Amino acid sequence: MDLELTAEQRLLRDTIRKFVNEQIRPVAREWEAEGRYPDEIAATMAELGLFGLCVPEEFGGMAADMVSLAVVFEEIARGWMGVAGIIGSHSLSCWMIAKYGTSEQRSRFLPELATGERRSGIALTEPGAGSDLQGIATTARRDGDHYLLNGRKTWITNARHANPLPVLVKTDPAARPAHAGMSVFLVEAGTPGFEVVRDLPKLGYRGPETCELVLDDVRVPAGALLGGTEGRGLQQVLAALETGRINIAARAVGVAQEAFDQALRYAGEREAFGQKISGFQAVQLKLADMAIKLQAARLLTYWAAARLDAGHRADLESGMAKVYASEVALGCAVDAMQVHGGYGYSREFTVERLYRDAPLMVIGEGTNDILRTVIARSLTSGRGTVG
Numbered sequence: 001m002d003l004e005l006t007a008e009q010r011l012l013r014d015t016i017r018k019f020v021n022e023q024i025r026p027v028a029r030e031w032e033a034e035g036r037y038p039d040e041i042a043a044t045m046a047e048l049g050l051f052g053l054c055v056p057e058e059f060g061g062m063a064a065d066m067v068s069l070a071v072v073f074e075e076i077a078r079g080w081m082g083v084a085g086i087i088g089s090h091s092l093s094c095w096m097i098a099k100y101g102t103s104e105q106r107s108r109f110l111p112e113l114a115t116g117e118r119r120s121g122i123a124l125t126e127p128g129a130g131s132d133l134q135g136i137a138t139t140a141r142r143d144g145d146h147y148l149l150n151g152r153k154t155w156i157t158n159a160r161h162a163n164p165l166p167v168l169v170k171t172d173p174a175a176r177p178a179h180a181g182m183s184v185f186l187v188e189a190g191t192p193g194f195e196v197v198r199d200l201p202k203l204g205y206r207g208p209e210t211c212e213l214v215l216d217d218v219r220v221p222a223g224a225l226l227g228g229t230e231g232r233g234l235q236q237v238l239a240a241l242e243t244g245r246i247n248i249a250a251r252a253v254g255v256a257q258e259a260f261d262q263a264l265r266y267a268g269e270r271e272a273f274g275q276k277i278s279g280f281q282a283v284q285l286k287l288a289d290m291a292i293k294l295q296a297a298r299l300l301t302y303w304a305a306a307r308l309d310a311g312h313r314a315d316l317e318s319g320m321a322k323v324y325a326s327e328v329a330l331g332c333a334v335d336a337m338q339v340h341g342g343y344g345y346s347r348e349f350t351v352e353r354l355y356r357d358a359p360l361m362v363i364g365e366g367t368n369d370i371l372r373t374v375i376a377r378s379l380t381s382g383r384g385t386v387g
Ligand SMILES: Cc1cc2nc3c(=O)[nH]c(=O)nc-3n(C[C@H](O)[C@H](O)[C@H](O)COP(=O)(O)OP(=O)(O)OC[C@H]3O[C@@H](n4cnc5c(N)ncnc54)[C@H](O)[C@@H]3O)c2cc1C
Pocket: 089, 121, 122, 123, 124, 125, 128, 129, 130, 131, 132, 154, 155, 156, 157, 158, 202, 205, 210, 360, 363, 364, 365, 366, 367, 368, 369, 370, 373
């Protein structure tokens, strides 16, 4: 078992780290505070090919393995977690279109998604249903060669940039079990009746927009049904979310690493009672615990990613990585704040942003409690195991 990155993965990490240090870190605090959309950063991400991470090479993408994907998200999140969101649900959508799209959908969308000319996201959550996706109310009714979509989605990241936006709906609301009547439609921007109605005010995760949107008799051709067959939507989405959890876990590792780095640096500079605070055992214990948990979270994330790369279903592994890494990120953000004392509470220091960004990873792509139930089901049913 090799726990080291390959030479290619290290090269990718170094390239992204350089980009983050040169172009993201210098502007992150100011742009995040202003709530400014980082267009210039997105443009460089396009030049680096990062919109094509999950697009097959035949369509001009990078076809990155999941460990490489984790490395990219980790590095970007070290500089500014919000920026990772621009290619987060976009990559998930690319993966889903590449895996389940008809040949027409793949050739129509993937080449431009790979370059960033087109962007994407994923619209699952509704005002009345988030964890309980089988409880969604958005519908698609067949009307000749078309479908009419009606409903409301909320908390949709990248909604103003997405084209197409995959939308989870019920094509047969009476189906039992409910998932048998669920489908995904690739809705193109500008389709009449499809409207982004507001940007949601957020604690953190600034940079990308997160929106509420309305679908009012949105008429889409039957060719917009992902994969061309009704009733596959929930299965398509759940498989894509496994890759999404790797990206969330990796972002959490990035936030935890940055919290640790900031705490270590500050502890080596700040003096109290005539010595550096890094000389106090209480501070040393915090730093040691942060480092141990951070590295454990990283290894768990790479392991889950490697399981997917080896072609296994990895709901257990990606769930474990996401739960653990996100809770480590939250803990490290709080510890880093404490090491900074009063300055940790200041908007002039990075740790306050880490403290605001970390909770998203606990909530997004399945709350940690929901994932614990998924992990437990996998273990008790014998489908998954550890050891
Ligand atoms: C900044 C941000 C960006 C987001 N971006 C997107 C996006 O791009 N696309 C998208 O579709 N969604 C997005 N989401 C939505 C996110 O995925 C949901 O918020 C999440 O899945 C939880 O759903 P909910 O908010 O409806 O909470 P609920 O499902 O109402 O859960 C509320 C609480 O009840 C608990 N709970 C619910 N059911 C159970 C159960 N069976 N057992 C134990 N506990 C339970 C949950 O763990 C949670 O603690 C985003 C959210 C945020 C905050």
